[in-house]
Amino acid sequence: MKTSLKASVALVALAAPAFAQDIVQADSEWFTNGAAAVEARAAATPNTGTARNVILFVADGMGVGTNYAVRLFAGQQAGGLGDDYVLPYEAFPNSALVKTYTINGQTPDSAPTAGAMNTGIKQRNEMINVTGDVMVDDCQGGLDAAPLTLLSEIATDMGKSVGIISTARLTHATPAAVYARTVNRNWEDDTAIPEGCGQVDIAAQMIEAMKAGTLDLALGGGGRYFVSADVTLDEGYTGVRADGRDMISEITEMGGQFAWNAETLEGLTPSLETGPILGFFENSHMEYEADRSDEPSIAEMTAFAIETLSQNEGGFYLEVEGGRVDHANHGGNLARAVADGVAFAEAVQMAIDMTDASETLIIVTADHEHAIAFNGYCGRGSDILGLCLDVNTQGVEGTEPLLAADGKPYTVAGYLNGAGSVITEQEDGTWSGARPDLTEEEATDLDYLQQALVPMGSETHSGEDVAIWANGPWAHLVNGTMEQNEIFHVINHAISAE
Template identity: 35%
Template sequence: MTQRLSLLLAASLFCASASAFAAPQAKNIIFFLGDGMGPTTITAARIYQHGEDGLLNFERLERTARIKTYSNDFQTTDSAPSMGAYMTGVKINQNGISMKDARAIDPARDANGNRTVDLCGENNGSITPTILELAKARGKAVGAVTTTELTHATPASTFSHVCHRDAAYTIARQLVPGGAGYNAALGDGVDVLMGGGRHHFTPWNKASNPKGRADGRDLLAELAKQGYDVATTRAGMMSARPGRKFVGIYSADDHLDYSLARRPEQPSLSEMALTAIELLSQDPDGFFLMVEGGKIDHALHDTNASNALADTVAFDEAIRAAIERMRSIDPGLENTLVVVTADHDHTMVLSGYPKRGSKVLDIVHDYASGEPKKDADGKTFTALLFGNGKVRPDSRADVDSATAQDPRYRQEAGVRTVYESHGGGDVKLYAVGAGSAPFKGTIENTQVFHLMKAAAGL
């Protein structure tokens, strides 16, 4: 009887697996990654924007799953191996960019003091093809859009292969068709690229570009010679020409701004996503596009919940705008798969029994009296707190509502660390459109790659 049950279970699992890899349906894939957007961040952003009974736009998508995020060598993952798992279907070591079994080696500093010298060496791990590369090989247009530096871990994991995520200057040169160090698996090049970190693409200059490239290469000029439209501002992006490849890098030597403080010369994530769709959708073979809300993670590392929630809302708005645009191109999303997920959690928690209807960034108030609630030491406290981070005073002081809700306020942490760490918990995934049915249950992050690959027949 036991053997018969085992055989029946095996048969059912085989059928489930077979149905998961049904005939290709998705001509287009848009993969949205909210960096660090764990379940508590989603809940808090929902309350922040819509109240307890509301929903973010992506929470309305019909398919949901729970994603395990551990890397090949750590329980709590770094962004690089987690995004690499989504992009390659392989568990990757901490800090590695789309390379299996690579040993991460910190880049060495060049004569200018910048970490530009790639020390990965030969025979250190093996390259694993990314879904962006597979899509390009099938003739599809491909793109990567982010609010971080373009060479940062998440976007880099779509188009680059290197043993350490901080080898940003090496990552940048892998994007230039025909140039030294180019990643030939990208064919004639990534069609749309947007983000920050222009210094990784431009020559070092002591006065004007002290974080620039020590090799003297101007990769943006090289990309222009390869037929790319190159933009450094929102206005330049808005004038991008269909039929041309495009690269937009909107910050000289850093990531893009938080949405609450975005300078007018920088486009919003929604504008970048819509521009990318306009350019990529010209390809009759379809496209693959990755869109990252990367500043969510940065705010959480800084235990700054206000910017984390505002950037989650901005990320949500980009998803809404992109889906609406795709529905105008592909009614019913019969040929388009949209996946929304996160690479890892953080240590932020919502606790202390705040009253329903309270502002989620506020201090906790007593349900009956409405007076500020006190901890065991007689001090007020916020509803959102962190497990670890910079802000853990030796002696706690009261915090008032005005201070707690200031966008610059950094919530307190239980353990003092140099910066707040990632969390090791599962994250959520939402999907809609062609080939979205198999996204369900609790699955490995590597399985997301295989489901997307099957949906598009890559």
């Protein structure tokens, strides 16, 4: 179809930006801020240098919705309304949406999603770093399949150091994807392996990776899976292994260092010269940020890891997981989820401050989202943990709580399913329920469970997209709508570029 010259000129005129003096609202702060943001993007030049370092931040279960809640919470904690707050990684110049489905799951779990980011291929639910033609619990199939090449192995072959940090157990799905291959993500220690299976448990795989030099630093929870039941660790708990191994001693005896609380981590030498570094700060998952006592924060662990790994002139690959955002969402407890989300954001800021963006690729994403949802029409200033307040037509802050058709107020956020369901089982086995009346004080309590619809003991993941943000070499490859396994390929391209 041909376009006339007159029509072409008209189109160009429409496309050209208007001069600021011609626009009535040009003096508005909203206007000037928007124009400045676009100008900054227009002036940006892609970094096509080689990524000496890569830090992959994964906030487990912190999809777009949960991130929105974290943003508001952080902004409101800082004394603002929350909506306009910018989390550290939200200022990155490159972002995209990521599809999280797996080979067999419209809704994923953390095992195949983390595996996709560490191998470059989609995988099956409940499995970590195993090819898609092997089924869950297929011990022989897992042994016969060619072992997938891991990003940590590629980085090691390039002379880089490798580290993992997690507020969950280090044998949990997301950190395990850095070093392990298993047909069942729950086989975290030897007592979980079926008799005659031949599969090596996840904890043992982690220690073997440290001995082999493909994993140099590991900080998180899950100490019970690394020692036998007759070993009592400094924190006072015993192990669960049946094979009699004390894997912590195996590491320290080869010259490695070990920490079990914030004080002992601070006392370690940030160096890999004598051996790998291992830290277990809980027998299972680490404490929620809102309950943290003598454990290091995720930001403190990140700082120590970067200080240690950056001594390698060849660079490093570090995966940092904020694992307990996911667990709080599963519990329907938004207060703890957003507190851990803010702690995660502080870890990202720590990494930004401690690295050079010209040589360090930082990627921030999530493995999946949860069944979180948001009510309307809340006025600005409504506490993200509290009641949905009406819009004040004379200003910006909310006033009185909005009421539903049942005459009762409702919270800004809720879950589609979970332990906070308003539908409960009666003594006669039937299910019924009505929403309880609710005050702001009750809704904002740390232990409050958001109201949910479908009754479940544990709230579920959802299959919707998550966001990804990137800064540093080749960060501009993060754009559009991506498959989750493409994250691996962005990293691999960035560290391989010449």
